[in-house]
Amino acid sequence: MKKLFSSLIIIFSLLCLIPTGRATPLFGEKYCHQPDFSCIKVKSGDTWEKLFPRPDNKNLVRRVNRMNTPLRQGMIIAVPHHLDSLSLYDISPFPRDIGFIGEKIIYVNQSQQAWGAYDESGSLVWWGPISSGLTDCTQVYGGCKTPMGEFRIVRKQDIDCISSTFPQRANGNNGGAPMPYCMHFFRGFALHGSPSVPGYPASHGCIRLFIEDAQWLNQEFIDLPGGGFKGTRIVID
Numbered sequence: 001m002k003k004l005f006s007s008l009i010i011i012f013s014l015l016c017l018i019p020t021g022r023a024t025p026l027f028g029e030k031y032c033h034q035p036d037f038s039c040i041k042v043k044s045g046d047t048w049e050k051l052f053p054r055p056d057n058k059n060l061v062r063r064v065n066r067m068n069t070p071l072r073q074g075m076i077i078a079v080p081h082h083l084d085s086l087s088l089y090d091i092s093p094f095p096r097d098i099g100f101i102g103e104k105i106i107y108v109n110q111s112q113q114a115w116g117a118y119d120e121s122g123s124l125v126w127w128g129p130i131s132s133g134l135t136d137c138t139q140v141y142g143g144c145k146t147p148m149g150e151f152r153i154v155r156k157q158d159i160d161c162i163s164s165t166f167p168q169r170a171n172g173n174n175g176g177a178p179m180p181y182c183m184h185f186f187r188g189f190a191l192h193g194s195p196s197v198p199g200y201p202a203s204h205g206c207i208r209l210f211i212e213d214a215q216w217l218n219q220e221f222i223d224l225p226g227g228g229f230k231g232t233r234i235v236i237d
Helices: 002-016 027-031 055-064 211-221
Strands: 037-041 076-080 105-109 114-118 124-131 149-152 183-186 189-193 207-209 233-236
Touching: 027 037, 027 076, 055 076, 055 124, 114 211, 124 211, 149 183, 183 211, 189 211, 207 211
Parallel strands: 105 233, 189 207
Antiparallel strands: 037 076, 105 114, 114 124, 124 207, 149 233, 183 189
């Protein structure tokens, strides 16, 4: 079952990468004119591993660019200066400390295409990229915008979580898209892992995360409702 699910994830990620016919600016391009960054144009044959042999460097650059998808010729990606001396927190779009808040909170900032997890004391524990909902999604009734506001994580599933709605099919037999480590917060909307976090909003409304980030949140950070507790708080703007 695990092997089959992994195959489905790969197939679904390839479908997500089919060109849509419009050029979408990648998140990292906004750093191209900032003094602490350089931008490079991806050449034929370039891969994350070829450009950044050190795994920690590759991880940081992928997070700066908000993407875990394969590189393609012509892409523009941003690379921080002094990469070898930087940590995850040095490139964070969130403050390291926000003061005592009394409960764990997940902040999702759609303009930054990023999430941040804070502990009860208000310290940033971890952060990562997202891909939130499309703003122009005419093919889905009700649109694809990610809901904004304050919510609570109400349920979660493990790596085998799948969508009951997408993909949508003409015969009405919908669902089946992998949503590993899903964490639902409002109706059918969830945080979940995805191999297709492409550096811009691309989902049907859910919040896609790097799979390793979704696993960490799911298994190590969030608390489900119970015993008078309403579930880990999530704030989306």
